[in-house]
Amino acid sequence: MSKFAIRLLTLAMFSMALIAVPLLTTAHAAGGDNPAPPASDSSKEKKKNKSSSIDDPKFIEGYRAAYSTIYDRNDYAAAIGQLKALGQDDRADVANLIGYSTRKLGDYKVSQIWYERALKADPNHVRTWQYYGLWQVEQGNRDQAQYHLNRIAALAGTDSAEYRSLAAALEKSPGTGLVY
Secondary structure (H helix, E strand, O other), X not given: OOHHHHHHHHHHHXXXXXXXXXXXXXXXXXXXXXXXXXXXXXXXXXXXXXXXXXXXXXXXXXXXXXXXXXXXXXXXXXXHHHHHHOOOOOOHHHHHHHHHHHHHXXXXXXXXXXXXXXXXXXXXXXXXXXHHHHHHHHHOOHHHHHHHHHHHHXXXXXXXXXXXXXXXXXXXXXXXXXXX
């Protein structure tokens, strides 16, 4: 196979992975359009408020609306407002999507803060490791991105969509200027 055909095949597979990721119902650690219950917290009051939100139809509806705003309409600024309005931005799923949206808007410093906040809330949140790894690739931090890829492999395996997506980004030549 020629290099061009291999690259074209890789691009096609990467594109399909990006399309399929929002459609798949992923494991708890991966995140998705159904937010997972929050990690345990020492504060009883916080625990009560957070755990009840996962059962709150209004929260789930708002989260899904923001998710759709991001992945269907690519309206990242509106999605940030929707996510913050949920009052749950210390949850990994919510913080990760705020980080993703700010990264897509080009605010890398703020997106880094949100990714780190998501990982603080849930150190096993696979989609945050993926998106933060893509952030690292965009910043030229290939060693850090490789670390993120290794974390994904340990958490979700090398067959996961998150692993394949970040691995494909790392296969690209540095400095190609691609934004993920």
